[in-house]
Amino acid sequence: MAHTEAKPKTEARVPKDTRALVAVDLGAESCRVSLLRWVDGVPQHTLVHRIANGPVQREDGLHWPLEQIVQGMEEGLRKAAELVPEGIRSIAVDGWAVDYVRLDRKGEPLAEPFCYRDPRNEAAERALHAKLSPLRMREITGIQQMPLNTLYQLYADKLAGLPPQRWLNLPEYLLARWGAEPVAEFTNATHTQLVETHSHQWSREIFRDAGLSIECAPRIVPPGTLLGKLHGPLASLSAYADTELIAPACHDTASAIAGIAAGGDDWAYISSGTWSLVGALTLEAVNGPTARAENFTNLGGVGGTNCFHKNVNGMWLLKQCQDAWAQQGYTPHIAELLAAAEREPAPAVLLDVDDPDLMRMGEMPRRINRQLAARGAATLPETPESAAPLTSLILHSLAARYAQVLRVVAEETGKDLRRVFIVGGGCQNQLLNRLTAQATGMQVCCGSPESSTLGNFAVQFATLEGEASASSLAFRDEVYHWASRLA
Structure with missing residues (x-):
């Protein structure tokens, strides 16, 4: 937990x-x-x-x-x-x-x-x-x-x-x-x-x-x-x-990774906000065939270190849905959305959260439905009535994607990753944290939202x-x- x-x-x-x-x-x-x-x-x-x-x-x-x-x-x-x-x-x-x-x-x-x-x-x-x-x-x-x-x-x-x-x-x-x-x-x-x-x-x-x-x-x-x-x-x-x-x-x-007060070499990070940056700190760039094929990045770090991670779509998906619902007069607080989503059953089909179409602004419920339809899955009404199942779908899909990425991080770095530190505004999303712990099998440590x-x-x-x-x-x-x- x-x-x-x-x-x-x-x-x-x-x-x-x-x-x-x-x-x-x-x-x-x-x-x-x-x-x-x-x-x-x-x-x-x-x-x-x-x-x-x-x-x-x-x-x-x-x-x-x-x-x-x-x-x-x-x-x-x-x-x-x-x-x-x-x-x-x-x-x-x-x-x-x-x-x-x-x-x-x-x-x-x-x-x-x-x-x-x-x-x-x-x-x-x-x-x-x-x-x-x-x-x-x-x-x-x-x-x-x-x-x-x-x-x-x-x-x-x-x-x-x-x-x-x-x-x-x-x-x-x-x-x-x-x-x-x-x-x-x-x-x-x-x-x-x-x-x-x-x-x-x-x-x-x-x-x-x-x-x-x-x-x-x-x-x-x-x-x-x-x-x-x-x-x-x-x-x-x-x-x-x-x-x-x-x-x-x-x-x-x-800067967010520099703000993680974690010792040892068994931890990964997720900087969670508009984007999710999922990876681990290394001493040099990791740029082998798998890293290239999986499109990982090597971001410069503090003090000669290297941030080896992958950009994953983040809370942008939910924020874009909220903007779409607001145009229809529905403006729930995020806590209300998460509480409703937690009561939903786990979705049968997950999203590819890194689909380029889901990186674009506007009409996010419609974009999500396009992907569901292409996968032969049932679509959801593009109205506020679907806010709870859509929120649940987004969070389950993000957690599953985090787990996929962290498996590659462990393989590419040779690290025995047992903890994942979540920092940024998304660290306050306890439902997503719990789903991430379940999907990764790792200890989730909540860092600072700032x-x-x-x-x-x-x-x-x-x-x-x-x-x-x-x-x-x-x-x-x-x-x-x-x-x-x-x-």
Whole structure:
């Protein structure tokens, strides 16, 4: 059965400088500003500000509302400043991967960034594969083949006739906007499908063969890199008089895994939210024939580690169903949906949750029925009356998929996996946790729903308090210590 993992024993270290830290987390559904303070030698982290987020349809495609995100996060930073007479020592930003901001010569955005779900990426993927072998790209990068990867987005820009421009992924863009050196943090850079596994640098071969400008790509730095002091209007606030800007693990998944306070080598992870990232931490990329055939990825990790996992569709499926039901006037709380789903019998036929059709926005009940019909299974009414059986179907299908993926993870890594840590918002879904325990036969340990924030803070402390090189395993140990301290 699922349980909350006992907090590991760790020495009660207090940082030399006890000013507050700020973590900014950019999510595809909400963006957050969190504050960590030391009160009587005890760390206390609180959510200061949250704004809703989501892609918006413009005339030329699906975009992210960049200025809305920036203004919301800066409002959160101002709120944080009001709460801390001791001042703020550092700020770090993590977020979802692959999307980027195209910049002019002054570093100003040329347009709102496209969303990774925009269909232009699928056309770009097909066009690029006609001239560049996906197998060769996989050999070079070890990254899963998905049309949302930055490579295909940059190629879509090229197909649209946009001239080469400097670009930054969104977390690094925010940091640069606030005064940091413009960089590509390593964990985020790996998800572009443009980084070599052996050198940890941009692949000149892929840039060349895709006809993209490597000169427009920023310098790659490891998580835990100091990027300069906060500048601009925010720096006029007394709390930000001497605030460092830090590149944490800018990819929120890598940050969430850094926030898992687990020792030993017998554990896997599921970072559960809009997506489910299912895998295990390794010391080097795993890129053999099975990993390639199963389309696993090798995401850069903290302190020279590697996150070997597979993207599995996640709570996006249920959220899209909820949006469809809301259009019909039915807006139940998630707890109500889960309680109703738990009373349903186990479904006779499960979904392929990774069907590309189930990755698209809109009409999710209809998309699910299309798949059921294609499998010769009974369909469900596309009305709120089917909310309970449809929720049950989604959760049983996710748990079964997790089990399939974890079996491959164990085989490919040689690990004897006995525990699976579930972090992110999905860790609060006790029905899914129970189904996952049943499907995998593993002990399910519930981590933090805000594990990305904890990992963000842990990397900040390891950077500010530790002495190890950011690319060393000693740095990973320091991050683990602070994650344990903050858990």
